[in-house]
Amino acid sequence: MRTTGRVIVLLAGLALYGMAIGLMIRSELGASPWDVLAQGVSRRVGLTFGIAAILVSVAVLVCWIPLRVRPGWGTLANAVLVGLFADATLALVAPTGVWLQRTGLLVGGVVLLAFATAVYLRPGLGPGPRDGLFTGLVRRTGLPVWAVRGSLEVVVLVVGWLLGGTVGIGTVVFAAAVGPLVHVFLGWLRVDVQH
Numbered sequence: 001m002r003t004t005g006r007v008i009v010l011l012a013g014l015a016l017y018g019m020a021i022g023l024m025i026r027s028e029l030g031a032s033p034w035d036v037l038a039q040g041v042s043r044r045v046g047l048t049f050g051i052a053a054i055l056v057s058v059a060v061l062v063c064w065i066p067l068r069v070r071p072g073w074g075t076l077a078n079a080v081l082v083g084l085f086a087d088a089t090l091a092l093v094a095p096t097g098v099w100l101q102r103t104g105l106l107v108g109g110v111v112l113l114a115f116a117t118a119v120y121l122r123p124g125l126g127p128g129p130r131d132g133l134f135t136g137l138v139r140r141t142g143l144p145v146w147a148v149r150g151s152l153e154v155v156v157l158v159v160g161w162l163l164g165g166t167v168g169i170g171t172v173v174f175a176a177a178v179g180p181l182v183h184v185f186l187g188w189l190r191v192d193v194q195h
Contacts, residue, residue, distance in 0.1 A: 001123060006123035007073075009122060009123045010074045010120050011077070012120075013117075013118075013122070014077060014078055016115065017078075017085070017116035017117065018085020018088070019089045020109045020112035020116055021053075021082065022085070022086045022088070022089025022090045022092075023089065023108055023109035023112065024105065024109035024113070024170060025039075025049070025086070025090060026094075026095060026096075026102075027170055028102060028168075029103070030172070031160075031171060031174075032109075032170075032171065032174040033152075033153040033154070033156040033175055034053075034153075034156055034160075035053070035160075035165070036156070036161055036166060036171060037056055037157075037160030037165060038083075038160070038165070039052070039164070041055060041056060041163060043163070043164045049083070050083035050090075051083060052083075053083035054079060054084075056129075057083070057128070057130070060130055060132075060133055061129050064129075064133065064136060067132075067136030067140060069132045069135070070126070071132065072127075074123065074125030074127070075125075076126075077125075078120065078126075078127075078129060079128070079129050093105075106173065107173075110173060110177055110178060111181060114181030117185065117186075118182065118186045118188070118191050121186070122189050122190075133152065134148050134149045134152055145186065146180050147179070149178065149182055150175065150178075153174070153179070154175060
């Protein structure tokens with residue numbers, strides 16, 4: 001894949017990732033663990049959700065240091081753009097009180113986020129902050145992606161909840177489903193996180 005194509009795929013993946021976050025939040029059935037954390041930070045500091053997500057990304061990048069994960073251009077783009085795309089989606093998608101629509105937003109958001117993760121990792125321009133953390137831990141521990149990603153989601157959820165982030169049934173669905181879904185999409189798109 002040429003550089004221009006790689007950048008386009010990366011940006012598409014980041015746009016999809018931000019959209020997925022916005023959809024899950026709009027479902028009002030519970031946010032993903034990382035979004036619970038960003039919501040908690042947002043509520044404590046008084047910033048928009050997207051800006052809080054950017055701050056969380058920067059904090060996660062600091063955790064890369066002992067894992068010796070190297071950031072790429074995609075890493076920095078992810079740290080900034082995902083929060084901005086999430087804020088844009090929240091501005092465009094109106095809240096709904098219809099349970100079936102809310103469920104559709106949640107399920108669509110979870111699946112879209114897992115797919116978007118594999119899409120933006122595929123060009124090899126650097127994992128996002130959260131994904132660099134889990135891929136670094138996969139390499140260091142030898143554990144499967146689903147186990148590492150799932151464990152991280154649970155820890156982040158607890159911290160976010162303690163900060164005041166929203167937790168609901170959607171949070172449980174996300175924490176249980178995202179690891180296996182990312183694992184499937186990484187294989188489907190032939191993305192190797194072991195090397």
